[in-house]
Amino acid sequence: MRADLKLIHGWVPEGARVLDLGCGDGTLLDALARDKQVTGYGLEIDPDGLTACVTRGVNVIEQNLDEGLANFDDNAYDLVIMTQALQALRRPDLMLDEMLRVAGECIITFPNFAYWRHRMYLGFKGYMPVSKSLPHAWYDTPNIHLSTFNDFERLCRDKGLIITDQAVGNGAHKAHWSSRMWPNLFGETAIFRVSRSGNA
Amino acid sequence: MPELDADSVGVVTPQTAHFDDPLALACGKTLPSYSLVYETYGTLNAEGTNAVLICHALSGHHHAAGRHHEDERKPGWWDAHIGPGKSIDTNRFFVVSLNNLGGCHGSTGPLSINPETGRPWGPDFPMMTVSDWVHSQARLADRLGIDCFAAVIGGSLGGMQVMQWALSYPERIAHAGVIAATPRLSAQNIAFNEVARQAIRSDPDFHDGWYGEHDTLPRRGLKLARMIGHITYLSEAAMGSKFGRDLRQDLGFGYDVEFQVESYLRYQGDTFSESFDANTYLLMTKALDYFDPAASQGGDLAAALAPAKCPFLVVSFSTDWRFPPWRSRELVDALVRADKPVSYANIDSPHGHDAFLLPEPRYQAVFAGFMARVARDQQLEGS
Numbered sequence: 001m002r003a004d005l006k007l008i009h010g011w012v013p014e015g016a017r018v019l020d021l022g023c024g025d026g027t028l029l030d031a032l033a034r035d036k037q038v039t040g041y042g043l044e045i046d047p048d049g050l051t052a053c054v055t056r057g058v059n060v061i062e063q064n065l066d067e068g069l070a071n072f073d074d075n076a077y078d079l080v081i082m083t084q085a086l087q088a089l090r091r092p093d094l095m096l097d098e099m100l101r102v103a104g105e106c107i108i109t110f111p112n113f114a115y116w117r118h119r120m121y122l123g124f125k126g127y128m129p130v131s132k133s134l135p136h137a138w139y140d141t142p143n144i145h146l147s148t149f150n151d152f153e154r155l156c157r158d159k160g161l162i163i164t165d166q167a168v169g170n171g172a173h174k175a176h177w178s179s180r181m182w183p184n185l186f187g188e189t190a191i192f193r194v195s196r197s198g199n200a
Numbered sequence: 201m202p203e204l205d206a207d208s209v210g211v212v213t214p215q216t217a218h219f220d221d222p223l224a225l226a227c228g229k230t231l232p233s234y235s236l237v238y239e240t241y242g243t244l245n246a247e248g249t250n251a252v253l254i255c256h257a258l259s260g261h262h263h264a265a266g267r268h269h270e271d272e273r274k275p276g277w278w279d280a281h282i283g284p285g286k287s288i289d290t291n292r293f294f295v296v297s298l299n300n301l302g303g304c305h306g307s308t309g310p311l312s313i314n315p316e317t318g319r320p321w322g323p324d325f326p327m328m329t330v331s332d333w334v335h336s337q338a339r340l341a342d343r344l345g346i347d348c349f350a351a352v353i354g355g356s357l358g359g360m361q362v363m364q365w366a367l368s369y370p371e372r373i374a375h376a377g378v379i380a381a382t383p384r385l386s387a388q389n390i391a392f393n394e395v396a397r398q399a400i401r402s403d404p405d406f407h408d409g410w411y412g413e414h415d416t417l418p419r420r421g422l423k424l425a426r427m428i429g430h431i432t433y434l435s436e437a438a439m440g441s442k443f444g445r446d447l448r449q450d451l452g453f454g455y456d457v458e459f460q461v462e463s464y465l466r467y468q469g470d471t472f473s474e475s476f477d478a479n480t481y482l483l484m485t486k487a488l489d490y491f492d493p494a495a496s497q498g499g500d501l502a503a504a505l506a507p508a509k510c511p512f513l514v515v516s517f518s519t520d521w522r523f524p525p526w527r528s529r530e531l532v533d534a535l536v537r538a539d540k541p542v543s544y545a546n547i548d549s550p551h552g553h554d555a556f557l558l559p560e561p562r563y564q565a566v567f568a569g570f571m572a573r574v575a576r577d578q579q580l581e582g583s
Contacts, residue, residue, distance in 0.1 A: 041536060047562050054513065054543045055569030057577070061532060061544045071533040 001027055004083060004109045004169050004189055011107060011165065011193060012036060016078040019102065021065055021095075022085035024049045026058030033058070040077060066090045069098045077103040084189075086110040087143040093155060096194075100161065105195045112168065112183075112190045114148035119185075133188050149184040156194055165193035207283045208275065209241040209266035209290050214306065217343050223301075223336060226490075229326040232315060236340050237306030238262050238298035241282060242290035244345070249578045251346040252288055253337060254278065254297040255354030255361035258429070258484050259476060261305035264297035265290075278355075280559040287567035288353070292575050292582065296344065301336050302328040302484065304477035311412075311477055323409025323479055330357075330491045334364045338372065350578045351571070353377035355556035356523065357484070360491045363531070366508040367493055375574045376508075377567075379515045380556035382527035383501055383534065384492040389522070392432055393485040396425035400478050409479050418478045423469030425481060430468050435519035435552030494534075501534035511541035511577075513570040515563065517555040518548045543570070 001009065005028045012018065015037045020029050023042025026049070032038035042060040044050045053060035063071075065082075066089060080099040086092045087110050099106040111133040112118075121129035128138040136143065147155075149168065156163050168179045168187025179186035216237050223231040239262050244251060254264050256277070265282035267275050281287045282295055299307040302325060310325040317324075341349065352365045352373050359381025365373045385393070400406060403421030407414050434442075443461040457463045494501040512535055516528035525546045535542040547563045549555035555563070575582075 039539075041542075047565075050543075050545055051562075051565045051569045054545070054566055055572050057511070057573045059511075059541050059543055061536070061542070062546050063544075071529070071536065073537060076537075 001031065004191055005031075007167060007169075007191060008081060008083070008107050008109075009035070012038060012079060012081075014038075016040075017076070019043065019069075019072065019077050019080045021080060021082040021099070023053065023058070023060060024083075025052035026056055026060060028081070028083075029053075029058045030056050065095065068094070069102055072102040074101055075104065078105065079103050080106040081108075082106065083109045084111070087145050087147065089145060092145050092147075093159075096155070096159065096161075100194070100196050105164070105193065107191070107193050108152075109169075109189055109191045110147065110152070111143070112149045112187050113146040114150065114184045115188045116185050117188075131188075149187055149190045152190060152192060156192070160197045162195045162197055163192055164195050165191075167191040205283075207285050208279065209283050211270060212239050212241065212263075212266040212268065212276075214239050214262055214268075216306065217340055219336075219339055219343075221339075223332070223339075225326050225332045226329040227327045231301070231308065231326065234301060234308035234336070235306075235312075236298050236301070236308075236336060238296060238340060239264065239266075239276075240297075240344075241265050241295040242293050244294040245580070248346055249348075249350060250293050250575075250580050251341070251344070251349050252293045252295045252574075253341070253349045253352045253365075254282070254288075254295060255333075255337070255352065255358035256297070256300065257354070257356035257358045258488065259426075259472070259481070260358065261303060262297050262299040262307075263305070265295070277557060280557065281564070281567060287564055287571055289568075289571065289575075292580055293350065293571070296340070296346070298337065298340060300328070300333045300484075302480055302487075304480040309477070310409075310479035310483070320412055321479075322412055323482075325479060325483065328483055328487050330360045330364045330487055331368055333487070334361055334368050337361070337365075338369055341372065348372045348374055350580075351375040351377055351574045353379070354381070355379040356381055356553065357488055357491075360488070363493060364491075366510055366512070367505070370507050370509040373510050374578065375570070376510050376512045377515075377570065378512060378528075378531065380517055380520055380523055380528075380553055381531070382523040383494060383531045385489055386527070390489050392428060393489055396428050397482055397485060399424035399428070400482060406478065409482075411478065417473065419470075419473040422473035422476065422478050422481060423466075426472040426476075427465045427469045430465060432522045433553045435521065435550060437519060437550050438552050438554075441550070501530065502537035505534055505538040505540060508535075508538070508540055512543070513566070514542060514544045515556070515566065516544075516546045517551070517553070517563075518546060519550055520553045520555060522553040 018040035020042040043063045080103045118129035168183045169189035218235045220233045263276045264278040265276040299305040302309045310321045314321045352362045354362045359378040362376045400421035403418035405416045406418040446460040493504045497503040516525040532544040545566045
């Protein structure tokens with residue numbers, strides 16, 4: 001399992017009702033169902049991911065996240081997970097509202113644009129960074145809302161949300177003292193666990 | 201003589217099951233006795249855990265796969281998806297496909313003899329509903345020794361029967377496949393059905409449904425009904441790429457067939473009007489109109505779905521405008537609200553409603569993936 005998924009797997013409580021936005025091939029939901037009796041649905045638009053979910057018996061709904069979550073009721077879930085999709089959404093801020101409408105808590109991962117390699121790329125080469133976590137060219141990238149670890153913290157603060165956990169992954173997805181100390185500089189992937197105010 | 205393909209179920213022979221225990225119908229009437237004609241493909245395992253029921257659509261029947269004889273022109277209507285190695289793999293599953301009551305392909309219907317009068321039922325055949333069909337299908341399952349279907353699958357009106365199975369017999373259906381269907385017809389859907397019915401009923405040869413006694417058929421009405429139906433089965437794009445504005449001959453400035461699409465529709469209508477019973481067509485369109493499981497819960501579909509227990513696969517097609525993707529989404533959203541296991545795929549296809557009958561790589565991948573999951577859940581050999 002991908003390192004960020006492994007970390008999330010550890011954070012999800014037993015028996016939780018979960019939505020996984022952009023669930024890919026359903027690896028995480030499948031593991032959570034087996035290991036922690038988690039129930040819920042994945043949302044995906046990639047045909048191969050969707051077929052993989054159907055085949056392994058993970059509930060998956062073909063749904064474009066940019067259309068919102070109107071088909072899910074308020075507080076219908078314990079937790080909404082969204083890995084590596086925030087940066088590709090038209091309005092990440094509205095999605096954050098939606099996620100915390102249908103559940104009290106969410107877990108979000110995204111590529112940290114302020115990662116030192118990205119800074120070097122832009123600062124010294126003068127080109128939009130291309131890396132393992134940002135593999136696309138500027139003109140064909142699905143990542144239309146790149147942000148940094150600090151940006152996301154600020155958005156949560158502005159919205160009055162509570163960050164209950166945060167972590168970073170680097171290329172090898174291993175925690176390192178430097179990325180714990182300066183996550184905005186040394187974290188390649190930002191991982192946040194966020195609650196509604198008064199809900200933590 | 202066409203070669204039978206290696207992935208065909210081969211030559212199949214329909215069978216008939218007769219039932220003498222009366223069937224109480226939703227309309228208040230009772231069928232004292234009846235017959236169901238059906239086909240099976242594959243072998244029922246010793247535990248009876250590998251049976252799949254196929255439910256047919258408006259003009260469908262029991263002949264879903266294979267051929268009745270080696271030189272039959274066309275195979276069964278779902279041959280693209282049923283056979284060795286296909287989505288519904290007959291090496292693994294025992295497939296049951298029947299003609300519904302009220303049909304005109306061998307099961308008891310308007311063409312059958314009414315035991316009370318000794319003459320064909322004709323328009324006196326009781327109005328059927330989707331749940332009546334499901335009850336009769338459950339009796340066929342009893343007869344075949346099937347306690348619980350591994351899956352019940354159907355497209356369009358067939359998909360409605362699948363929904364009803366999950367509600368009427370939640371213990372007897374392990375998985376549900378609802379394809380290109382809707383939990384209830386829209387006003388527009390009913391309107392199209394009503395035009396079709398009026399076309400038939402206003403044909404002077406209809407004789408209030410007693411055309412058989414007048415040795416005639418309401419051919420013109422049935423032809424029109426089929427032409428209207430056919431337009432709703434295809435997408436504008438599919439018709440465009442198939443026919444465009446192609447002419448059969450130079451413009452004659454008259455009302456003979458000029459455009460290819462006219463020729464096609466007339467041919468479809470003519471063929472259908474000779475082979476399908478008008479009273480059956482009428483009652484089948486009514487069964488479509490009546491289906492509305494949410495009605496009993498004041499329109500709350502999620503509440504109506506409470507009895508369902510099995511995982512659902514719901515599939516729609518992007519250019520289907522008879523039952524468009526959002527009609528499938530109504531079902532999916534209600535299942536989600538009711539906290540039921542469901543997966544949903546919207547397949548890109550240019551073929552409109554008819555896409556559910558055709559092979560399409562992504563459709564087949566999702567369908568086959570679902571059936572692989574069914575086999576695994578049922579602990580079938582080799583899964």
